[in-house]
Amino acid sequence: MASGLHNSDIPNPVLRWIDQRMPIFTMMQKEYGSFPTPRNFNYFWNFGALAMVNLMIMIATGIFLAMHYTPHSSMAFDSVERIMRDVNFGWLLRYVHANGASMFFIVVYIHIWRGMYYGSYKAPRELLWMLGVVIFLLMMATAFMGYVLPWGQMSFWGATVITNLFSAFPLVGEWIVTLLWGGFSVDNATLNRFFSLHYLLPFVIVGVVFLHIVALHITGSNNPLGIEPKGPQDTLPFHPYYTAKDSFGLVIYFIVFAGLVFFAPNYLGHPDNYIPADPLVTPAHIVPEWYFLPFYAILRAVPDKLGGVLMMFGSILVWFVLPWLDRSPVRSMRFRPIARICFLLWTVSFLVLLWCGGKPAEEPYVTISRFAAAYYFAYFLVILPLLSRIEKPLPLPESISRAVLGGGPLPAGAAAKPMEKA
């Protein structure tokens, strides 16, 4: 059919009229209604949906905050406090937005962790994974610029330290820093452009999230067993099975979120950011927001400035090539006894780096950071490529339905190839 109305089976006549001309309801039904989804997800598979909800919360609260916020170095701090005091439920908007950033990173870190543990980055999902890394980088940039906006001491000095990192690059470094600052120090021009970009980047994130989901719906989801569904007995329609499961996860997520917002709204922040920015007074310890601490620890673990900056960026950029560093055909760590332990140790190294990043740059934290950072990189660059060759994986289950239902019907032909080799 080259052209003409779409053949819609939407029952409602009004919706059908639209659907025949623009089949978005058919598409929604296909992608979110009947979309075949592996039947064996555990609760780690909630975090993609949670991240989506979190992004929408951030955009919604952010738009309302921007209506009351003044991006000027002499007024920004007081305008934020005005939101807290005089705007109707402004304190709620701001605390949801500020803690929403922390929740977003918690959710996304778990989402990334799940991808690494169950091998979701492996073929055919490499591009899906790489788009996820792009989203994470955009999130980091957005969160960093958002933290600058209240123009407190940590805003100002965090911005100074982080933007100065770019000066480590030879030749273009100073030029990049001047461009970021819009002048020769962190000042009003910096605040203005950060506000503008902080408003822009979330919509770029929305765009890349869309691509992330498009890619997901081509390859289909991975699952805890890491083997592909072999037929309809291995999958369930997304609705109502996973809409129901995601709904429960969403409420649990809201409980944690509400606990932070209503009872510990400043727990994850830093008291110094309630002191107005003062270019003449440097805080005793400049620390970024908690979600940057692992990368901050890697930066400080390297004695050379350029080396530290490269290692810091490299610690995330290495994720891009993860699908090609780990050549093992087995996805899920459940069936990789050695890689599983190595990956759990990598998780420990990440948490150790997070802890060290919040400590002053002195012993023993620097040495601990160095060991943790060394393991962080060794896992990707040495251990995974090596294990791809030498590790003997455990036998994989014949199919998802076999593993879940304990001996359901096997489709003809599926039994002929018991090992899934991606």
Add this chain to the structure above:
Amino acid sequence: MLRTSLKALAILGGLLAAAPAAQAAEGAAHIPNQGFSFQGPFGVYDRASAQRGFQVYSQVCSACHAMHLMSYRNLRDLGLTEQQVAAIASQVQVQDGPNDEGQMFERPGRPSDRFRSPFPNPQAARAANNGALPPDLSVIAKAREGGANYIYALLTGYGDPPPDVHIAEGMHYNAYFPGHQIAMARPLNPDQVEFADHTPATVENMARDVATFLQWAAEPELELRHSMGIKIIVFLLVLAGLAYAVKRKIWANAH
């Protein structure tokens, strides 16, 4: 399923627990917890204490410390009547204008005015205080590690320095101030103010009251936040039960 969700919780807990490590800077003295009424998820402000704290602020602290984010009208939230707030506001002279002739003029304060600042600018504040800048106290309880407990500790932490500690000229020893040398002289002395409710004006009482007042000034939304939070969490717990029941029902034939 339970095992993995426990694992997820453990990771989340780890992330949350590691976060305040970022703040555990400074080798400062341990700040004792005073058990203020506003602490905890059900905490509310002790109105009488906060009102006395405002009296201490206006008779003692406000000689040097501004609170430029506060308006006199905010005091009504502490239980003061409209007349009382208007009377308090009218005791100060504020600059207004320009008038029709283009002149600035002084007039008595109104409830809508911000608290009058003791100094016109930071330079004047430094000149009058031996080079030190008395910080604005509007959000001080949020701007210091330990919050109100720190304020109480600081105000009661003056004393003679230990023999091995050298105190610079014009500085004072304080057990809780980071570095132990503070430019502010001991601000509270016994019976410095007279409370209308006959509360004894001991240093401890005044420190406690002013810490309560400053906490209220920094977080005027705290009571509403707590009461909303309780309702929302209870609602979400019920909703979680329902959502789980729905999930179980839907999945009943899928396992």
